[in-house]
Amino acid sequence: MTADGTLTKDDSRRVAIVGGGLAGSLLALALSERGYGVDVYERREDPRVDGAEGGRSINLGLSKRGIQALTEVGLIDVVMPLTVVMRGRVIHAPDGSTRFQPYGKNRGEVLYSIDRSELIRLLLDRAERQPGVTLHFDHRLLSVDKGRRELEIETGGTARRVAADWVICADGAFSRCRPEMQRGMRADYHQEYLEWGYKELTLAAGPDGESVIDQTALHVWPRAHGLFVSHPNRDGSHTLTLFLPHEGADSFETTKTPDDIRALFQKYFPDLLPMLPGLVGQWTSRPTGSLLTTKTAPWRFDDWMVLVGDSAHAVYPFYGQGMNSAFEDCSALLSALKTHGGDRAAAFAAYEQARRPQTDVLMELSKANFVELRQKVSSPWFVARKRLDVALNRLMPKTWLPIYTMVSHTTMPYADARARALKQDRILGAAAAALVGMIGGGLWWVMRH
Numbered sequence: 001m002t003a004d005g006t007l008t009k010d011d012s013r014r015v016a017i018v019g020g021g022l023a024g025s026l027l028a029l030a031l032s033e034r035g036y037g038v039d040v041y042e043r044r045e046d047p048r049v050d051g052a053e054g055g056r057s058i059n060l061g062l063s064k065r066g067i068q069a070l071t072e073v074g075l076i077d078v079v080m081p082l083t084v085v086m087r088g089r090v091i092h093a094p095d096g097s098t099r100f101q102p103y104g105k106n107r108g109e110v111l112y113s114i115d116r117s118e119l120i121r122l123l124l125d126r127a128e129r130q131p132g133v134t135l136h137f138d139h140r141l142l143s144v145d146k147g148r149r150e151l152e153i154e155t156g157g158t159a160r161r162v163a164a165d166w167v168i169c170a171d172g173a174f175s176r177c178r179p180e181m182q183r184g185m186r187a188d189y190h191q192e193y194l195e196w197g198y199k200e201l202t203l204a205a206g207p208d209g210e211s212v213i214d215q216t217a218l219h220v221w222p223r224a225h226g227l228f229v230s231h232p233n234r235d236g237s238h239t240l241t242l243f244l245p246h247e248g249a250d251s252f253e254t255t256k257t258p259d260d261i262r263a264l265f266q267k268y269f270p271d272l273l274p275m276l277p278g279l280v281g282q283w284t285s286r287p288t289g290s291l292l293t294t295k296t297a298p299w300r301f302d303d304w305m306v307l308v309g310d311s312a313h314a315v316y317p318f319y320g321q322g323m324n325s326a327f328e329d330c331s332a333l334l335s336a337l338k339t340h341g342g343d344r345a346a347a348f349a350a351y352e353q354a355r356r357p358q359t360d361v362l363m364e365l366s367k368a369n370f371v372e373l374r375q376k377v378s379s380p381w382f383v384a385r386k387r388l389d390v391a392l393n394r395l396m397p398k399t400w401l402p403i404y405t406m407v408s409h410t411t412m413p414y415a416d417a418r419a420r421a422l423k424q425d426r427i428l429g430a431a432a433a434a435l436v437g438m439i440g441g442g443l444w445w446v447m448r449h
């Protein structure tokens with residue numbers, strides 16, 4: 001490869017990408033633009049033929065990191081018209097009252113809601129248009145022969161072996177490629193299932209096509225026992241995602257009959273009931289999904305295989321960073337390949353070194369945000385603390401940044417964002433302690449005199 005990243009005839013040209021999801025299709029496009037031939041092996045049928053994927057999260061929150069990666073591959077101008085701007089969160093209290101919390105102090109600090117199936121269709125269309133990209137749908141990876149450098153792929157009930165000059169595993173949270181790559185290596189793998197699952201419902205637009213709740217915000221119904229999050233769609237409808245325990249009282253397991261379903265809503269989300277006339281039908285026809293978080297090492301084998309996106313680090317969706325960080329992986333991998341020229345092993349090593357510590361931190365942040373979204377957003381202390389954060393950010397825009405701003409509205413590495421937030425917390429804690437000390441000292445002085 002030349003210094004500007006152009007391939008020379010000595011470079012291995014045929015890349016196999018396992019998984020034609022968000023990261024896989026973005027990489028297919030970007031690598032073909034850099035001169036690589038790409039074969040994408042995707043287990044499912046072509047989503048452009050079959051329509052939207054059933055049961056997966058329908059909307060995604062696109063933020064700065066994803067926007068940056070889409071900009072680098074020249075797609076942002078075609079993606080943005082598919083999005084709906086979300087200026088902040090509307091918190092719905094149990095008594096039906098609502099409160100708006102902006103995402104940031106600047107007009108630009110917003111998130112964008114995008115339909116997953118529209119985005120994936122766009123990425124696949126663009127990748128397919130590139131010379132040298134072949135998309136193989138209904139092609140499932142079964143196993144990997146690292147010695148012979150071949151993949152075993154099953155299609156139409158028949159398995160066959162395909163050779164690949166190198167392989168990118170982009171097959172998501174339940175990756176087959178990752179364990180195959182790590183077979184025989186001293187690999188670590190940690191996986192946790194959340195005791196809560198999720199179900200998606202649709203909040204239809206009103207008869208005039210207008211949204212029945214504010215269309216320019218993410219809506220949250222935070223309850224200790226259940227959590228609804230709603231993303232707006234371009235047609236005025238909203239995609240509601242209910243997070244609820246899998247088992248126990250008021251859980252997915254125990255909410256089966258029409259009466260159970262209505263009773264659950266009456267107890268926790270009464271204001272939603274009149275807005276969801278087809279609730280029972282939706283509830284019974286939509287699947288219940290599970291939430292998984294993983295971290296693993298290594299992310300690479302020699303100069304032949306490398307992991308990206310959820311196959312390397314699935315996170316809980318509570319920070320809305322899974323896709324954004326998967327796209328950021330793609331940028332980091334492309335940049336490492338460019339920097340290290342033809343030395344792919346060095347490029348993979350540099351990529352893993354840059355990204356893995358960051359996504360390990362993202363895993364922790366996403367877990368913590370589950371508690372925040374569920375319980376803290378409705379606590380007066382939390383709201384006061386958020387307000388103080390925003391006020392300090394206004395006073396010192398360069399030095400004081402709320403953690404949410406750093407994660408969602410910048411491309412600052414996640415670990416740096418967390419370290420900075422912890423430092424800010426310590427400063428606030430010390431200031432609060434000093435204030436309490438001063439007040440206590442003042443009271444003591446008054447009482448003594």
Ligand SMILES: Cc1cc2nc3c(=O)[nH]c(=O)nc-3n(C[C@H](O)[C@H](O)[C@H](O)COP(=O)(O)OP(=O)(O)OC[C@H]3O[C@@H](n4cnc5c(N)ncnc54)[C@H](O)[C@@H]3O)c2cc1C
Nearest residue numbers: 019021022023043057061141171172309310320322323324
């Ligand atoms: C409820 C929920 C809400 C979410 N909300 C957000 C959000 O707001 N913002 C955000 O940034 N992220 C969000 N995410 C996370 C986001 O969906 C993922 O992080 C993202 O899809 C990861 O992209 P990926 O390409 O790595 O994996 P995927 O998109 O899962 O793609 C993997 C692909 O590999 C294919 N595949 C799997 N196994 C094989 C095999 N053996 N052979 C061939 N192909 C295979 C799959 O069919 C799939 O097409 C959310 C996730 C959930 C569950």
